[in-house]
Amino acid sequence: MVTRPPAGRAATAPETASGKATDGPAAPDEATLRAAAASVPDPELPVLSLAELGVLRALRFDRAPVPEAAPATAAHPVRVEVDITPTYTGCPALETMAADLETALRHAGAAEVTVRTVLSPAWSTDDITDEGRRKLAAAGIAPPRPTGPAAGPVGLALTIRCPRCGSTDTTLLSRFSSTACKALRRCDTCREPFDHVKEVRR
Amino acid sequence: MTPADTARSTDAATAPRLTGEGAAAALMLGDDALILSHRLAEWTGHAPALEEDVALANISLDLLGQARTLFSFVGDEDELAYLREERAFRNIQLVEQPNGDFAQTIARQLCFSLAQELRWTAILDSADCPTPIRELAAKAVKETAYHRDHATEWTLRLGDGTEESHARMRRGMAVMWRHTGELFAPVPGLPLDDAALREQWLTALRAVLAEATLDLPEGPDADAWAAGGGREGVHTEPFGFLLAEMQHLHRSHPGATW
Structure with a gap:
């Protein structure tokens, strides 16, 4: 499943050669990043998103220091940590979910993405x-x-x-x-x- | 690879780690799940009906997921699964036994899933067990209950079926029986009342078998004459063949991906 972020989002965070610094407009706000993560579809049930499936547990944000080479007005690169939980422990879609989330968040302007699998509390169909x-x-x-x-x-x-x-x-x-x-x-x-x-x- | 590619941590890097007895426990339970998963996967394309093909593959997948999670508490999952020698595996001998016919596989499933469900439940209830294993137990116990249901339904259908299916189910139980004594051998790092668990297991198993018009098999299952030694790395002959098949690809093509 290819994730297609809304047009223009990617442009808000051009990556430099170091792959980190953003020297354009302000770094993406948390709402934008949350929306990007929430819109990622489930790889095996693509009619619904990971958020609707209930496997997207939490997002944490952290601002990295501005690189020294960046202009004084540059925004702090955003680091995102995402927690997902498997529906079943053997669910083979988990790795695709992590990759899709990373892609979506990077397109939305995140500089670094860490996807963690958490088991507790265990997922329920509720x-x-x-x-x-x-x-x-x-x-x-x-x-x-x-x-x-x-x-x-x-x-x-x-x-x-x-x-x-x-x-x-x-x-x-x-x-x-x-x-x-x-x-x-x-x-x-x-x-x-x-x-x-x-x-x-x- | 750009620096950005390295920014995302893999699960292995973020998984909780266990050491000492906790790691030993994770390895034992993980090896049980991995090896039984592999045995069940052997049914893929060979089960008596398409639905059973799918069912056994699903159960195999659940067990593989449990094994991978447990291995992630200990070290690198590929290294643990593919690069250990036979004597380093800590699974009980029951799970490595060949599939035999479908009834024999169901007999193994009934014995194992009943025991595994009891153990996951006990782990979940015991604050003295390592937290990562308890978190997995909360999830795995639901999967295992489903496996137990599957095995129970087939035991009833085969045991209380035709003369032929009854005879096969009885034979399957007899083949597996001598390997069941190890099911509740104490696992270091998991301070559970294993003797009490075994009693619960016997009661549950006896009830299913009675309903299936079968008796508990006779013969040694828990005394000096019972089979055992899996937890110490001593395995039965079929295990070597299983490992050869399971590890062959990875050892022949180290680091291969697709």
């Missing part, structure tokens, strides 16, 4: 935003049901709605599907198979 759920359903993927506050594995007996025809008459075909986070189901009304993001409790 971390997927309402907008994220809506986008999943629109893409033909049944969103996870809310799991509530209790801990422990989730029973799979409750009905799951077909994302195509809306029928609640659906059958589990396999508890494992195209990615670690999905199960394969079939709608018994329209007969279409579909993916379902399986619930992971807090």
Whole structure:
């Protein structure tokens, strides 16, 4: 997935030969950088962003000293540290996520980007935003049901709605599907198979 | 490479580090996960149905993720997976046992995932276990519960199925049984009540087998005649072949990427 930052953002932070100094307009503000990180799509579910999936945990900003060679008016280069959390420990998309985030933040003007993987608190499907759920359903993927506050594995007996025809008459075909986070189901009304993001409790 | 390219730290650089007993514990649990992951990956393209192909590959992937995380607490994951000799691996012998038929693989999965779920839960509840391992446990226990469900459902279906599937499931359990004594051998750095965990494991296993019209296998699983030694680096013959296949590419082409 190629990340396309809004046009013109890259120009706010021209990189010199050292790859650090910015001598143009002011360095990007935090809101711009936050927006850039939040807009990065998930590599395997590109209909929703990493923020909507709930795996983008935190951004920290730090201003590096202005290089001595830079003009006196130069802004401090911005260093960004990003925390992401895996949906499943073996999720192979994690490295792509880190690379995509780095690309997006650099295009938005960050001078240095560090992406850290954090495990705690563990990701839950309750971390997927309402907008994220809506986008999943629109893409033909049944969103996870809310799991509530209790801990422990989730029973799979409750009905799951077909994302195509809306029928609640659906059958589990396999508890494992195209990615670690999905199960394969079939709608018994329209007969279409579909993916379902399986619930992971807090 | 420009200086900018070096600015992003890799995970290895930011992962928490363990030393001493904590590192030994991470290595033992990591080796269990890595080797079982490799065995399950051998099913890819060979499972009895497409859904099972996907299921076993998914379980394998979860275990690989757990192994990679645990290795990141100890050192370089590639070096640990690909450049250690057989005697340096600390996995229990159960996970290195050949897949056999599907029932035998399910028997191994049932024994291991029941034990792993109990252990992750105990680690999560014990403030005396290393924090990075506890953080992983919070995540891994949910994955493992899913693996346990998968193995349980297949055990019921095969055990309480046809005469043939029943016989195969019973044989699979018998093959794996003598390697189960090691499941709850104490792990340094993880101060858990292993004897109590083993009792819970036996109770849970007995319940699943009973429902599947199977009995607990007979024969040594935990006394002097039981197999063991994996935690000390002593492995069974099939392990050498597994390592040869797993490590061959990396050793032949050091540093290769794609």
